Amino acid sequence: MITVNSTNHSNEKVTPRKLGTFHGGVHPPFHKDDSNKPVINFAGIPKRLVLPLRQQLGSDAEPCVSVGDSVYKGQLIAHLNHHEGALSANIHAPTSGIIAAITKHALPHPSGLQAQCIIIEPDGKDESSSEHSFKPITDYATFSQNDLLERIQQAGIVGLGGAAFPTAVKLAGSKNAKIKTLIINGAECEPYITCDDRLMREKSAEIILGIKIVLRLINAEECLIGIEDNKPEAIEAMRLASANEFDIEVVSIPTIYPSGGEKQLIKILTRKEVPSGGLPSELGLLSQNVATAYSIYQAVMEGQPLISRIITVTGNGILHPQNFEVLIGTSFAHLAEQAGGTNKMADHLIMGGPMMGFALEDDNIPIIKATNCALFTSSTALRESNPAFSSQAIMPCIRCGKCMDVCPANLLPQQLYWHIRAKDLEKAKEHNLKDCIDCGCCNYVCPSHIPLVDYYRFAKVELREQKIAQEKADISRQRHEFLLYRKERDKRERDEKRAAHKAQLQAKKAAIAKKKADTGENADSDKSDISNSDTTKADAIKAAVARAKEKKIARETQADESLGKKSPRIKPTKNTGTNDEI
Numbered sequence: 001m002i003t004v005n006s007t008n009h010s011n012e013k014v015t016p017r018k019l020g021t022f023h024g025g026v027h028p029p030f031h032k033d034d035s036n037k038p039v040i041n042f043a044g045i046p047k048r049l050v051l052p053l054r055q056q057l058g059s060d061a062e063p064c065v066s067v068g069d070s071v072y073k074g075q076l077i078a079h080l081n082h083h084e085g086a087l088s089a090n091i092h093a094p095t096s097g098i099i100a101a102i103t104k105h106a107l108p109h110p111s112g113l114q115a116q117c118i119i120i121e122p123d124g125k126d127e128s129s130s131e132h133s134f135k136p137i138t139d140y141a142t143f144s145q146n147d148l149l150e151r152i153q154q155a156g157i158v159g160l161g162g163a164a165f166p167t168a169v170k171l172a173g174s175k176n177a178k179i180k181t182l183i184i185n186g187a188e189c190e191p192y193i194t195c196d197d198r199l200m201r202e203k204s205a206e207i208i209l210g211i212k213i214v215l216r217l218i219n220a221e222e223c224l225i226g227i228e229d230n231k232p233e234a235i236e237a238m239r240l241a242s243a244n245e246f247d248i249e250v251v252s253i254p255t256i257y258p259s260g261g262e263k264q265l266i267k268i269l270t271r272k273e274v275p276s277g278g279l280p281s282e283l284g285l286l287s288q289n290v291a292t293a294y295s296i297y298q299a300v301m302e303g304q305p306l307i308s309r310i311i312t313v314t315g316n317g318i319l320h321p322q323n324f325e326v327l328i329g330t331s332f333a334h335l336a337e338q339a340g341g342t343n344k345m346a347d348h349l350i351m352g353g354p355m356m357g358f359a360l361e362d363d364n365i366p367i368i369k370a371t372n373c374a375l376f377t378s379s380t381a382l383r384e385s386n387p388a389f390s391s392q393a394i395m396p397c398i399r400c401g402k403c404m405d406v407c408p409a410n411l412l413p414q415q416l417y418w419h420i421r422a423k424d425l426e427k428a429k430e431h432n433l434k435d436c437i438d439c440g441c442c443n444y445v446c447p448s449h450i451p452l453v454d455y456y457r458f459a460k461v462e463l464r465e466q467k468i469a470q471e472k473a474d475i476s477r478q479r480h481e482f483l484l485y486r487k488e489r490d491k492r493e494r495d496e497k498r499a500a501h502k503a504q505l506q507a508k509k510a511a512i513a514k515k516k517a518d519t520g521e522n523a524d525s526d527k528s529d530i531s532n533s534d535t536t537k538a539d540a541i542k543a544a545v546a547r548a549k550e551k552k553i554a555r556e557t558q559a560d561e562s563l564g565k566k567s568p569r570i571k572p573t574k575n576t577g578t579n580d581e582i
């Protein structure tokens with residue numbers, strides 16, 4: 001247990017808060033000083049913006065613009081997928097320009113896969129229009145929770161800590177969950193990344209306002225902001241900004257990776273353990289990232305949708321590492337240019353940090369809402385930051401147990417690895433693979449250089465696909481079973497009708513026979529009564545048809561005569577010498 005000083009009134013009171021610890025963790029070289037000195041600069045408007053339709057967990061947004069359309073800054077260009085259960089988020093034009101294409105483009109994804117994107121050619125005017133903008137809500141306290149939630153949804157806000165879960169969905173789910181404590185994640189434990197640090201130093205008042213909006217939305221009693229103690233300036237700035245907020249407390253936490261994992265930060269700040277498969281809301285907790293709180297402030301109080309974010313551009317392969325405010329859809333190449341360009345040490349481009357990030361093959365790929373860092377680095381520096389990037393040969397597992405010692409999720413990484421290698425995903429599931437947070441601590445310490453996280457990511461994707469396939473198969477089976485049931489039911493109903501009709505006829509016959517018997521008439525002659533009645537009906541129909549035919553002929557003849565013409569319907573026939581009607 002660690003005891004540190006935390007305060008919500010930097011000049012007034014100091015409250016000791018007992019902090020918890022989590023199992024494992026590592027201390028990689030953090031390299032925060034490389035980029036945390038310069039103030040945040042705007043990265044400018046690039047020549048082209050590429051906006052993937054899916055930038056968050058869940059489904060693609062649906063384009064509501066066409067190629068050739070002019071768009072204003074902040075205009076909605078793709079709306080969230082409204083299908084039931086779909087996780088989706090609106091997408092807005094980051095600047096004014098023309099929709100140049102809606103087509104497939106490479107995404108920032110480890111697989112390098114392509115997906116549908118809206119491509120904007122900016123006109124350089126950066127023009128907005130009142131028709132396509134949100135009205136700022138400066139007096140948010142007078143607005144209903146639903147109105148605020150709707151604004152957050154309309155603004156396309158997703159979690160900016162990496163998971164990119166649609167924020168409105170998360171907040172809506174927590175509204176009725178009796179949340180007592182809001183946890184704000186300012187830990188930023190991943191090496192090299194300093195965007196949250198700079199944001200807290202420069203926009204602390206705005207972040208506090210964003211937090212107050214969330215507190216109002218979820219009716220929470222208090223807020224704990226966790227910041228690693230290697231960011232003293234950010235801690236001070238946030239304490240000053242929240243000095244008059246009695247329900248907001250800034251907590252300095254020890255620097256250890258991955259203190260910024262959701263469950264790990266909760267454990268540190270509250271000493272509560274979110275159980276395997278459980279959710280923080282079950283413990284009365286909800287967590288949000290500081291950058292998300294800032295974007296909520298922008299959406300509500302400034303009326304600005306999520307069209308830009310702060311990104312760290314760093315590494316020994318870049319000339320001037322720093323943080324930028326970047327329009328969503330800007331390419332990594334543009335960012336490198338803005339940071340003075342790359343040098344010859346830039347062997348790798350990593351999206352994210354060296355622990356949880358992944359390598360990109362091409363810098364012509366856009367940044368998305370979930371991008372927090374562009375790391376241009378040499379192979380040597382990358383290897384020092386995370387030996388998993390080592391080019392050394394992968395050796396067999398020597399069962400040293402180091403991976404187990406550092407796993408913050410209390411898993412058995414080597415067991416998971418063996419089961420996945422043996423393609424026994426069920427066993428991996430039994431060993432709580434879903435609790436793995438992909439932190440890479442096991443990779444970091446493995447002396448055999450086994451890329452353990454790659455195995456876990458692969459297995460998680462496989463299991464997800466198996467689950468989707470299983471759900472589809474279940475739906476098909478249910479449909480087939482219903483079809484069989486319907487066929488059987490229809491047949492049964494038809495049979496029942498037939499039987500009822502037959503019984504009716506038999507009852508009628510029996511009644512007639514009884515009547516005849518009672519009156520002493522010949523039963524045989526009576527037998528034919530029912531069939532006779534059918535014959536009579538047929539005769540009556542024939543007679544009616546014949547009458548109608550005669551009437552028709554009569555009408556036509558009368559009409560011809562009244563026109564003074566000889567009826568063309570009458571003509572002589574050779575053989576009989578009589579007139580036949582055609």
Ligand code: SF4
Pocket residue numbers: 396397398399400401402403404413414417445446447448449450
């Ligand atoms: S650290 Fe590597 S070698 Fe050691 S037990 Fe884990 S997987 Fe095996």
Ligand code: SF4
Pocket residue numbers: 403406407408409410411412413435436437438439440441442443452453456
């Ligand atoms: S990547 Fe997963 S298994 Fe490895 S240390 Fe992190 S949580 Fe544990």
